[in-house]
Amino acid sequence: MSRRSGAAFLVPLLGVLVFAVVTLDNRFWGQWLWAADLISGLTVLSGPLVAACAAHLGWIQTQLDDLVRTTPRARRVPLRCAFQAWLWGGVGFALSAAAIVLATLLRPHGGPFPLWAAAIGLPVLGVSALFGALAVRVFPSRLTVIAVAPAVFLVGAFGPAPYAELLRQGPSTGSLAGLRFDRSVWLLQFGGLLAVAGVLAAALVVAGGRVRAVRGLLLPAGVALGSLGVLVTFGAALGEPGRDRLVVSEERPTVCRGVKPTICVAPSSVYGLRATETTLRRALGHLRAVGAEPPDRYEQALPGYLPPPSVGVVSVEDGDLRAAARSAATPAGCPQWRGSLPPEKALMAQELIGLWIRGREGEQVVSWTAKGDAWLKRVADPGAEAWIRRTYAQLGTCDFQHIRMPWTSPAGR
Secondary structure: OOOOOOHHHHHHHHHHHHHHHHOOOHHHOOEHHHHHHHHHHOHHHHHHHHHHHHHHHHHHHHOOHHHHOOOOOHHHHHHHHHHHHHHHHHHHHHHHHHHHHHHHHOOOOEOOOOHHHHOOHHHHHHHHHHHHHHHHHHOOOHHHHHHHHHHHHHHHHHOOOOOHHHOOOOOOOOOOOOEEEOHHHHHHHHHHHHHHHHHHHHHHHHHOOOOOOOHHHHHHHHHHHHHHHHHHHHHHHHOOOOOOOEEEOOOOOOEEEOOOOEEEEOHHHHHHHHHHHHHHHHHHHHHHHOOOOOOOEEEEOEOOEOOOOOOEEEOOOOOOHHHHHHHHOOOOOOHHHHOOOOOHHHHHHHHHHHHHHHHHOOOOOOOOOHHHHHHHOOOOOHHHHHHHHHHHHHHHOOOHHHOOOOOOOOOOO
16 A cells, blocks of 8 residues: 555545535635634545545455465554545645635634634544544445445434534534634543544454454553543533533624724624625615614624623624614614513514515515515505604613504504
8 A cells, every 4th residue: 555545535525625615605704713613614524535535445455455464564554544544634634724714814804713623623534534444344345435434424413412523523504703612622522532533443453453362452452441431431521511612702892893883793703894884784774764763883792792782783694684674673782682582572573674674675575464564565654654763762772561563553562
């Protein structure tokens, strides 16, 4: 087996990584935390391919078993197959990481950049490679080479928690602004992956050649038992309630643009700030046109942080009018929004104002009720404008208990 064995797998590996990156939702580019999560998260796809590469190399090697077993280092050959596949996987990992970092640098970017966290992708690839090499050694068949890739993917996707999460390191499909990696969980997962690798490597050493004496089993058995003990211990710690690899950070909306209102977002969300500001000001223009005055400042809501009642709440959605209309209809960070069940009438009023704004923009909008649909057809009616002014003021002062729908009587509830 030469140093270039398995190089052919680099082509499909890079193809899969490129496809995954270019087809991702681009709303969260510019978030360094999201970029780090994406780098390690792509191993969800590259890990199965690395396993297939190791299995392919192992299958080729099994054809030479009669010759290899006569050599003093025969039991190391399967390990070398796994190592070779891991090296090629590492090349793809490094290239994808460089491309993601460059893509982030080429646009507005900000927030914490825990590049160290992306390193967990390397032991994920190592475990995948060892699994592929062991599988084809235990079941020497071309079918095994084909089956290991979906097997690794399925274990990571549907395996028992928290062990399946060792192979599932992202990527996140939502914004990571206001979050950070929990170092203790990261260390436990990293150690768990090394423990899994120890078990697989020990099994692979035993499967790689004939054991001529019981003492030949002592070292791999010791490694396997020790690794299993570490894995069970770390798994129990990871399974404790409240353990999550992403936790709330101290990031706050400190990057601002414009005046009346000033729009502030977290540094991680700076990429979407300009587009968000443009669409939010458009939405607020419709409210001003009917005499509803927005607050002087809007801030992004973050995990663990809701703007105060004197400040509006903005959602950073890269220029989406639906999100801008909903943000415009949230003129205050009322304490009632913090509850698990915000007042129903306030939510309905907020939704209706957002639909009214989008209707004024020319969109065809529908509500949750026929009465609402009929009301939305009269967006320029003085009565509708009066309801907008009154209800918007109530939302801005957190006076939710007096909100009523425009199709109810003054005494309606």
